[in-house]
Amino acid sequence: MTRLVVISNRVSIPESGKPQAGGLAVAITGALNEYGGLWFGWGGKVSQSSTSRPTTVQHDNITYATLPLSKEDYDDYYLGFSNEVVWPVFHFNLGAMDFRLNYAKAYQRVNERFASSLSTLLEGGELIWVHDYHLLPLGKALRGQGVSDPIGFFLHIPFPSYDLLRALPGYRELLDDLLHYNLLGFQTDNDLHAFRQAVIETFDAVVFGDTIECNGKQVRTGVYPVGIDVDELAGEAERSCANEQARQLKQDLGERDLIIGADRLDYSKGLVQRFNAFEALLTHFKHRRQRTMFMQIASPSRSAIPEYDELRRQLEEMAGHINGTYADLDWVPVHYLNKTYPREALIGLFRSARVGLVTPLRDGMNLVCKEFVAAQDPDDPGVLVLSELAGAAHELSGALLVNPYDVHAIASAIEQALNMPLDERRERYQQMIGMLRRNSLFEWRRRFMEHLSQQQADAQSSA
Numbered sequence: 001m002t003r004l005v006v007i008s009n010r011v012s013i014p015e016s017g018k019p020q021a022g023g024l025a026v027a028i029t030g031a032l033n034e035y036g037g038l039w040f041g042w043g044g045k046v047s048q049s050s051t052s053r054p055t056t057v058q059h060d061n062i063t064y065a066t067l068p069l070s071k072e073d074y075d076d077y078y079l080g081f082s083n084e085v086v087w088p089v090f091h092f093n094l095g096a097m098d099f100r101l102n103y104a105k106a107y108q109r110v111n112e113r114f115a116s117s118l119s120t121l122l123e124g125g126e127l128i129w130v131h132d133y134h135l136l137p138l139g140k141a142l143r144g145q146g147v148s149d150p151i152g153f154f155l156h157i158p159f160p161s162y163d164l165l166r167a168l169p170g171y172r173e174l175l176d177d178l179l180h181y182n183l184l185g186f187q188t189d190n191d192l193h194a195f196r197q198a199v200i201e202t203f204d205a206v207v208f209g210d211t212i213e214c215n216g217k218q219v220r221t222g223v224y225p226v227g228i229d230v231d232e233l234a235g236e237a238e239r240s241c242a243n244e245q246a247r248q249l250k251q252d253l254g255e256r257d258l259i260i261g262a263d264r265l266d267y268s269k270g271l272v273q274r275f276n277a278f279e280a281l282l283t284h285f286k287h288r289r290q291r292t293m294f295m296q297i298a299s300p301s302r303s304a305i306p307e308y309d310e311l312r313r314q315l316e317e318m319a320g321h322i323n324g325t326y327a328d329l330d331w332v333p334v335h336y337l338n339k340t341y342p343r344e345a346l347i348g349l350f351r352s353a354r355v356g357l358v359t360p361l362r363d364g365m366n367l368v369c370k371e372f373v374a375a376q377d378p379d380d381p382g383v384l385v386l387s388e389l390a391g392a393a394h395e396l397s398g399a400l401l402v403n404p405y406d407v408h409a410i411a412s413a414i415e416q417a418l419n420m421p422l423d424e425r426r427e428r429y430q431q432m433i434g435m436l437r438r439n440s441l442f443e444w445r446r447r448f449m450e451h452l453s454q455q456q457a458d459a460q461s462s463a
C-alpha cells in the first residue's frame with residue numbers, strides 16, 4: 001500500500017504509547033496507521049536557533065518527525081503571519097489583522113524550511129496530505145524541492161470572500177501557492193465557492209466540474225466536512241454518567257438547567273455576544289433567574305497575541321458583572337472557567353447540559369457542537385443552539401440556528417430550547433445524530449484519501 005505523509009503545523013505525538021485525544025489527532029493517526037506513514041511538523045518546542053534536521057520517533061506504524069521553531073519563527077510565522085494575518089482575515093475579521101513584512105518573510109521561510117527538511121525523509125511514490133492555514137505555500141515549496149508525488153491540501157478554517165481576501169497583502173501569491181496542489185479540500189460549499197471566485201477574479205481561472213484550470217495548472221477541488229467518531233463519543237458520554245464528577249455536578253445543579261459552552265478562548269467564537277445573550281435571558285425572561293446556570297469553559301489559546309489577552313480580560317469582567325448583578329446567596333449564574341479540561345470531562349458536562357451554546361462569529365466547521373450532540377442521552381437529549389455562521393450549520397438542521405451577532409435572538413433560542421417538549425428534542429436529535437453518522441470522521445478521511453489516490457493513478461496512467 002502507498003505510504004501516507006501528513007504535514008500539519010502541530011504534530012500530536014502519542015504520550016506513553018496512547019494517541020492524543022482530540023478528533024483530528026485521532027483521524028490522522030488512524031489514517032497513518034492504516035497506510036503506514038510519516039507525520040511531519042512543529043514539535044511544539046521553541047529553541048534558540050532554527051534547524052532543518054528533524055527529530056524522529058516511531059510508534060507502531062507511524063514515524064513522527066518534528067522540527068522546533070526558533071523564538072523569531074514562533075513570533076513571526078506562528079503568532080505573526082499565521083495567527084495575526086491569515087487567521088483573522090479568513091475568519092472575516094479584518095480589524096484584527098496586523099500585517100508586517102517580517103511576518104510574511106517568516107511564513108515563507110518556515111514553509112521553505114519545512115519543505116527542505118521533509119524532502120530528505122520522502123521515499124517517492126507516496127501520498128502527501130498537507131493540513132491548514134499555516135502551510136498554504138508548502139505544496140509549491142515541495143515542488144521546488146523536486147517532489148512530484150500528488151499533494152493534497154485541506155483547509156480546516158473558512159475561506160474568505162474575495163473582497164475580504166483582497167485586503168491581505170500578498171493574497172495573489174497565496175492563491176497561486178494553493179494552485180500547486182493536486183487536490184484542494186474545503187469544509188463547506190461556501191468555502192469552495194469563495195476560493196473559486198477568488199481564482200476566477202484574480203487569474204481568470206476556468207472551472208469545469210471539480211477541476212480548476214489556471215496558469216497552466218489543473219487542480220481538483222472538493223468539499224469534505226470534518227466529522228467525529230460518534231460511537232466513541234457516545235460511549236464516553238454514557239460512561240461519564242457513572243463518574244464522581246458527574247454525580248457531584250448533578251447534585252450541585254439540583255433542579256437547575258445547565259447551559260454549556262466550551263471553546264478555545266478566541267475572538268472568532270463569539271463569546272462576548274454569548275455572555276451578553278445570557279444576560280439578556282436573565283433580563284427578559286426573569287423566570288430563568290435561579291433556575292439556570294451558564295457554564296463557559298474557555299481554554300487559553302495564543303495568549304501572547306494582544307486580542308486574545310484583551311478578550312480574556314473582557315470576559316472576566318463580564319462574568320463578574322453578571323454575577324455581581326444577579327447572583328444570590330444560593331445561586332451563582334455564570335461559571336466561567338479559563339482552563340483546559342480533558343476531553344472526557346467535557347463530554348460528561350455536555351451530557352449533563354440541557355442546552356449547548358455554540359455561537360461562533362465564523363467557524364470552518366466546529367467540532368464542539370458535533371461532540372455536544374453525540375454526547376446526549378438519546379431518550380432525553382439536550383438542545384443545540386448553533387451559529388448559522390459555523391460550517392456545521394450546513395449539516396445540523398436539527399439545531400436552533402441563530403445569528404451569533406443577534407444577542408436577543410440567542411436569548412430567545414435558549415428560552416425556546418429550555419421549553420422544548422421531549423418529542424421535538426428527540427426528533428431534532430435524530431436528524432443530527434443521523435447526519436453525524438453519515439458524515440463521520442472516517443468518511444471525511446476516506447473520501448479525501450480516495451480522491452488523492454485517484455490523482456496518483458491519473459498521474460501514473462498519463463506518464
Ligand code: F6P
Pocket residue numbers: 010024132156157301302
Ligand atoms: O481551528 C484551527 C486549529 O488549528 C485547530 O485545528 C486546532 O485545534 C486549533 O486551531 C489550535 O490552535 P493552535 O495550534 O494555535 O493552538
